Amino acid sequence: MIAKDGFLLTGIYPVKATKGCLKCHVKDREGGIRGAISVQQDIGPEINAMKRKFTFFFLLFSPVPFIMAGFIATFLNAKIRNSTELFYKKVRDVSSVSDLAKLEMESSDVGFAEFNSILRELGSFAGRIRDIAVDRHILEFELQVLDKFIITSDVVKAWKEHVHRLLLEINKVVDVYALFSIFQTGDDLYELEVFWAGAPSDSIKEFVEKAVRREVFPGANEDPGKAAYPEIKHNVAPNFMGPLGLEEGDMELQTKSMELQNPRIKGVVGVGLQPGLTKDPVRALVIDGILTTILNMAGSIKAIRKYTRDLEYYATRDPLTKLYNQRMFWELFRYEIMRSDRLGYKLSVVVIDLDNFKNVNDSRGHVFGDRFLSAISEAMHNALRKGDILSRYGGDEFAIVLPDAGEEQAFFVINRIRENMGRICITADDGAEVKVTASIGFAVYPVHASNADDLFIFADHMMYKAKEGGKDAVILPAIEDVAGVFRTNGEVNMLVMNALEEKSGIPYFQPIVNVETGRVEGCEVLSRIKTIKGILTAEEFIEAAERIGILGKLDYVLMEKAFEKAEDEGYDGSLFLNLSPKSLILKEFIPGVMDLARRYGIGHSRIVFEITEKDAVRNISLLEKFIRDLKLEGFNFAIDDFGTGFASFQYIKRFPIDYVKIAGKFIKNMIVDPKDMALVKTVVVLCREFGIKAVAEYVENDEIMEAVKQAGIVYGQGYHIGRPSPDIESRQG
Amino acid sequence: MRTILQKQYRLKTFVCASTLIVCFISFNFAFVIAYSVNKRIIENQARAVSRSVSQQTSNMLFQLMEKGWTKKELGRHLAFMEAQEGGAAYKIKLYRKGGGKLDSRVAGVLPAGT
Numbered sequence: 001m002i003a004k005d006g007f008l009l010t011g012i013y014p015v016k017a018t019k020g021c022l023k024c025h026v027k028d029r030e031g032g033i034r035g036a037i038s039v040q041q042d043i044g045p046e047i048n049a050m051k052r053k054f055t056f057f058f059l060l061f062s063p064v065p066f067i068m069a070g071f072i073a074t075f076l077n078a079k080i081r082n083s084t085e086l087f088y089k090k091v092r093d094v095s096s097v098s099d100l101a102k103l104e105m106e107s108s109d110v111g112f113a114e115f116n117s118i119l120r121e122l123g124s125f126a127g128r129i130r131d132i133a134v135d136r137h138i139l140e141f142e143l144q145v146l147d148k149f150i151i152t153s154d155v156v157k158a159w160k161e162h163v164h165r166l167l168l169e170i171n172k173v174v175d176v177y178a179l180f181s182i183f184q185t186g187d188d189l190y191e192l193e194v195f196w197a198g199a200p201s202d203s204i205k206e207f208v209e210k211a212v213r214r215e216v217f218p219g220a221n222e223d224p225g226k227a228a229y230p231e232i233k234h235n236v237a238p239n240f241m242g243p244l245g246l247e248e249g250d251m252e253l254q255t256k257s258m259e260l261q262n263p264r265i266k267g268v269v270g271v272g273l274q275p276g277l278t279k280d281p282v283r284a285l286v287i288d289g290i291l292t293t294i295l296n297m298a299g300s301i302k303a304i305r306k307y308t309r310d311l312e313y314y315a316t317r318d319p320l321t322k323l324y325n326q327r328m329f330w331e332l333f334r335y336e337i338m339r340s341d342r343l344g345y346k347l348s349v350v351v352i353d354l355d356n357f358k359n360v361n362d363s364r365g366h367v368f369g370d371r372f373l374s375a376i377s378e379a380m381h382n383a384l385r386k387g388d389i390l391s392r393y394g395g396d397e398f399a400i401v402l403p404d405a406g407e408e409q410a411f412f413v414i415n416r417i418r419e420n421m422g423r424i425c426i427t428a429d430d431g432a433e434v435k436v437t438a439s440i441g442f443a444v445y446p447v448h449a450s451n452a453d454d455l456f457i458f459a460d461h462m463m464y465k466a467k468e469g470g471k472d473a474v475i476l477p478a479i480e481d482v483a484g485v486f487r488t489n490g491e492v493n494m495l496v497m498n499a500l501e502e503k504s505g506i507p508y509f510q511p512i513v514n515v516e517t518g519r520v521e522g523c524e525v526l527s528r529i530k531t532i533k534g535i536l537t538a539e540e541f542i543e544a545a546e547r548i549g550i551l552g553k554l555d556y557v558l559m560e561k562a563f564e565k566a567e568d569e570g571y572d573g574s575l576f577l578n579l580s581p582k583s584l585i586l587k588e589f590i591p592g593v594m595d596l597a598r599r600y601g602i603g604h605s606r607i608v609f610e611i612t613e614k615d616a617v618r619n620i621s622l623l624e625k626f627i628r629d630l631k632l633e634g635f636n637f638a639i640d641d642f643g644t645g646f647a648s649f650q651y652i653k654r655f656p657i658d659y660v661k662i663a664g665k666f667i668k669n670m671i672v673d674p675k676d677m678a679l680v681k682t683v684v685v686l687c688r689e690f691g692i693k694a695v696a697e698y699v700e701n702d703e704i705m706e707a708v709k710q711a712g713i714v715y716g717q718g719y720h721i722g723r724p725s726p727d728i729e730s731r732q733g
Numbered sequence: 734m735r736t737i738l739q740k741q742y743r744l745k746t747f748v749c750a751s752t753l754i755v756c757f758i759s760f761n762f763a764f765v766i767a768y769s770v771n772k773r774i775i776e777n778q779a780r781a782v783s784r785s786v787s788q789q790t791s792n793m794l795f796q797l798m799e800k801g802w803t804k805k806e807l808g809r810h811l812a813f814m815e816a817q818e819g820g821a822a823y824k825i826k827l828y829r830k831g832g833g834k835l836d837s838r839v840a841g842v843l844p845a846g847t
Contacts, residue, residue, distance in 0.1 A: 002780055009776070011783030015791055015827075020799055035829035037790045039783040042823070043775055050771050058764045065760050069752040076752075077745045084744075 007044030013037045083111040087119065097135040100126040138286050141173045145290060149297045151304065159301045163195050163294075164237040170271075170290055171197060174283060177251055178272035179294065180212055183302050196236045204246045205234060208253070208272060215255045215270060251275065254284075256291040258299050267302065269295045318392040320370055321377035329391035329399050330452070336389070336403050337452045340445055348410035349455055350400040350442040351463040352380070352417070355471040357396035357436070364428050375424050376436060383416035399456070407476070410442050414474050437472035439463050448477055457493070492544040495536060499529040500550050500557065506530055507562035508724035512576065512695060512717045515709050522574035522608065524717060525562045526724045527554070538578070552583045556592060563600035569728050576608045576638060576659075590630060604634030608659060611651070612640045624654055631656045638695070642683065652690060660687050662713070664698025671707050684712050783823070789814060790825055 002011045015035040017028045028034065087110055094103055103126040109116055145166070155162045163179060170176045180194040194208060209232050255270035269291055277283050316328040324332065333349065340347040354376065361369035373396070380398060381390055389401040402410050418438070425433050441462025449455035458477065466473040499505045509523040529536040545551040555577075562575060583589060597604060609630070627637060638659035639651050643666055651657065662683050670677040680696075687694040696708040699718030708716050742750075793810050811825050 002783060004776075009779050009783065011780065011787060013784070013787035013791070015794065015829075018795065020795065024798070033830065035827060037787045037794075038824075038826040038828070039786045039790070040824045040826070041779045041783060043779045046775050047772055050775060051768065054764065054768050054771065058760070062760060065756040066753065069756040070749075073745075073749040073752040076748045080744055080748070 007042055007047060009041045009043060011039040011041075013039070079111060083115050086110040087115055090119065091122070094126070096137070097130055097133045100130045100133075104130065134285070138173060138283075141169075142286065142289060145169055146293060149293050151297060151300055156301055156304050156308070159298070160193065160195070160235055163193075163298075164235070166294065167195055167197050167237060174277065174287060174290075175274045176271050176287075177246060177274075178208060179269070180208070180272070181267065181269045181294075181298050182212070183298070184266040192232045194232060194234050196234060199236050200234070201246065204251065207251070211253050212270070215253060215268065249275070252277075254287055254291065256288065256295050258295050267295060267299050269298055321374055321392050323377055323381075323398075324389065324391035326391065326393050326399075329389070329393060329401070332389045332391075333399075333401050333456070334452045336401050337445060337455075340403065345404045346406040346447065347445040348402040348405045348407070348413075348442055349445070349459045350402065350410060350414060350440060351393070351456070351459040352398040352400070352438045352440045353463050353467065354396040355437045355439055355467070360434060360436075364434065368426075368428055368434075372426055372434065372436065375426055376421060379420035379424055380417050383413060383420045385413065388413070399459075405444075407444050407447070410444065411474070411476070414440055414442065418474070439466035439471050440474040441466055441477075442474070443477055492536075492541055495529060495531055496541050496545045496550065496554070499541075500554055503557050503561075504530050505554055505558050505561065506535070506726055507558050507565060508726055509562075509565075509728045510717060510724040511722040512574075512715050513721050514714060515696075515705065515716045516714070520573060520722075521715065522576055523571075523728060524576040524578070524610070524724075525558065526578070527558045528724075528726075546580070551580060552589070555579055555583050556596075559593065560596055560600075563596050563602050565728055566602060567600040571728050572606070574606050574608050574636070575602070576610050578610045578612075578640065580612075590626070590633070593630075593635075594633065605636065608636040608638050610638045610640040610661065611655075620650075620654070627655050641697075643679065652686070652692070657690070657692055659693050659695055659715075661695040661697055661717070664718070667696045667704060667708065667718075668698045668700065670711070671703055677707075677711070680711050680713070688712075786814065786823065786825060790827070794827070 001013075002009055004010075013036065014033045015037060017025065017030055017032045017034050019030055021034065022028060022030060025034070086108070090103060090108075094100055104123045108119070110119060149166075163181075167176060167179055170179075176197065178194055178196050178200070180192070182192040192212070194205075194212070200208070212232070251272045252275045253270050253272050255268055257266070257268040259266050271287060271291060273287065277287070316324060318325050336347055357369070357372075360372060364372075373392075377390070377392065377398070380400070384390055384400065385402070385405075387403055388405075389403075391399050393399040400413075402413055405413065418440070421436055421438060425435055427433055441459045441464070443449060443455050443459040443462065445452075445455050448458045462475040462477050466475040469475070506528045508526040508528050510526060511520040512522040512524060513519060514521050527538045527542075529541055542551065545554050559577060562577070565571075566575060593607070594604075596602075597607060611627075631637065636658040637655060638661055639648065639655075639657055640661050641663040642648050642660045643663045652660070660683065662680055666676045666680050666683075670680045684694050686692075693715060694713045695715040695717055696704075696711075696713045697717050699705050699708055699716040699720045701720050704718070705716060705720055790811070793814065794807075797807060797810065807827070811827070815823065815825060
């Protein structure tokens with residue numbers, strides 16, 4: 001046994017008896033314990049010595065591990081620094097969405113598996129980002145391009161140059177070698193244009209042509225000689241790039257198509273670009289965006305061009321019959337007169353007015369009427385010679401210029417026209433067959449007149465003569481006609497024109513009195529023209545003014561003078577103005593009359609427009625609208641010559657009428673004819689029921705005045721009360 | 734401790750500090766282990782020496798008993814043996830059955846009545 005006490009070790013061992021021991025110690029037995037040996041050791045000095053040695057050596061070698069640690073740390077730091085630098089560099093190099101592709105595709109080793117793993121994840125993340133991100137500079141480019149897509153008149157005029165400029169812009173971002181567009185603007189009309197960024201080689205041209213045909217006409221025969229293919233026009237951008245030097249396979253196409261309904265335009269645009277560009281989803285989107293914008297722009301340009309062409313066409317043509325309109329007729333007519341003068345041949349002008357066409361229109365409807373007019377115009381056109389000028393002059397009036405045609409040739413042509421028209425027979429919806437006849441007049445230059453205006457007036461007069469003679473006729477002009485026409489029409493036309501230019505029209509005022517009080521409550525304004533021979537009445541020049549299209553202007557001048565006079569003389573009664581319904585529905589009429597009323601301080605309620613049935617407009621709804629608009633402005637209305645037409649009651653019912661002027665013939669005759677008396681009384685009752693004031697015209701003597709009073713008519717007008725006079729003041733009171 | 738763990742370090746600083754700390758701890762740990770092992774070795778050597786000395790003492794006792802011995806002679810032998818093992822590094826004591834009083838530790842080793 002060994003016991004330990006600090007550094008003191010004590011070993012105690014038994015001393016056992018052997019055979020030798022039994023010789024002396026007889027009582028003992030072998031193996032019995034005779035005593036013990038204790039061995040005590042102090043190991044403290046040894047352990048302390050060992051501790052000293054250890055401490056010494058450990059202190060001696062203690063810097064070694066720290067130096068090793070330093071080495072390890074330095075090595076590790078260097079390794080980590082290299083890896084992180086590489087990592088940073090890769091991430092720092094990403095400055096655009098396209099750089100993400102490098103991050104995605106590169107699989108470099110940065111020295112640590114963990115960093116490599118992060119890099120791989122980053123690459124995968126970059127791939128996902130690329131699918132959803134768009135480069136800022138690409139967006140900026142798109143905005144710049146969009147700015148250039150503003151369609152101006154210059155762009156419409158020179159759209160090819162504009163496309164070349166666009167190509168230049170697009171090339172700043174995407175390598176686009178060519179742009180092409182194909183538009184179907186008519187039923188079979190294609191326009192195929194290819195715009196090149198530089199001069200293309202023949203082989204690449206051929207490649208593009210084939211590819212474009214495949215894109216635009218899939219499944220069709222690729223033989224370029226086939227008529228189904230349109231001609232391809234190649235346009236090379238001036239001073240842009242040198243020869244392209246491309247070969248087949250160096251370019252791929254991307255296309256986009258559109259279809260407009262009105263106007264009907266189908267289009268395909270495409271770009272030829274570097275192969276593989278479209279694999280980049282962002283660039284593919286950019287290209288698609290550009291294509292869409294180009295398509296919209298080109299489509300809009302095409303639509304605008306087509307619309308402009310239509311406008312130009314219909315500025316000279318009648319939309320229904322496609323014949324020249326009146327404006328174009330006059331231009332060509334005057335031109336042909338000049339040619340006739342220069343070349344010394346005769347020229348004929350023919351005026352054709354359809355007989356009873358208004359009835360056809362009214363009874364069968366406008367749609368049928370339009371069909372009818374189209375058929376007639378075609379029949380007339382077929383009867384003409386090459387170079388003859390056919391125009392639709394008005395509603396059912398046609399005018400033809402026959403160059404190099406004297407009376408005889410003109411007569412032949414007219415006969416052919418009549419024959420063709422005679423064959424026209426159009427079946428209406430109710431099964432009735434409708435035929436047409438025409439009244440035709442013509443005149444020959446220089447036989448019947450020395451200028452275009454007079455020649456036309458002459459032919460027009462002949463046409464009227466044919467109408468008055470029973471219609472369905474051609475009037476050959478005779479020498480006495482020439483004299484007659486120019487004595488009447490020519491002089492009057494001249495007078496009317498001068499009256500308008502010199503504002504020599506004069507308003508005459510005829511008083512309208514309250515028959516019970518005798519007080520002048522209004523004046524009818526009558527139009528007169530002062531000439532050296534005397535004063536022309538309205539009846540003498542109204543027709544001419546309307547024919548030459550200046551009646552509206554003449555009315556306006558008259559109104560201005562009447563208002564001026566009323567203001568000057570301090571007149572405060574009503575002014576009854578005779579106006580043609582055709583003047584009323586002119587767009588500028590309402591603002592014009594309001595301006596005059598304001599300028600001369602005439603209250604709207606003091607102005608009464610007299611409308612007659614004689615000049616009824618075709619579209620009564622339109623007239624109604626204008627009358628209601630004027631009524632809303634406070635103007636009043638009167639029906640003139642009430643009872644002479646068939647639509648008198650229609651007018652009363654539809655229009656907001658304030659006065660009815662009973663036709664003078666009924667007033668004049670009512671004292672001798674009981675029927676007229678009954679008629680007048682009926683009108684008076686009608687007016688009372690409708691709250692309309694009745695005015696009796698033609699009050700020419702006391703007897704009539706008395707009858708008017710008896711009949712209960714409130715107002716009277718006529719020579720007995722006062723004659724028309726330029727003086728307004730003396731008629732008051 | 735939490736502040737230390739949550740604090741943001743540069744990787745370089747972290748590697749250096751960690752390496753140094755680990756080295757310091759490892760070095761001290763190695764020192765303690767080496768010291769303990771050596772101490773145990775010394776103790777074991779002391780035990781072996783103790784057993785060897787007791788055996789030699791026992792043999793010497795039998796030889797002395799066979800030829801007849803005196804206390805003086807025994808003392809001389811024991812001194813000789815103690816001197817042989819390095820001087821006063823250990824002390825040898827003898828106890829006999831029936832005479833003298835045994836040390837309490839010795840009594841635990843010998844049978845009762847010795």
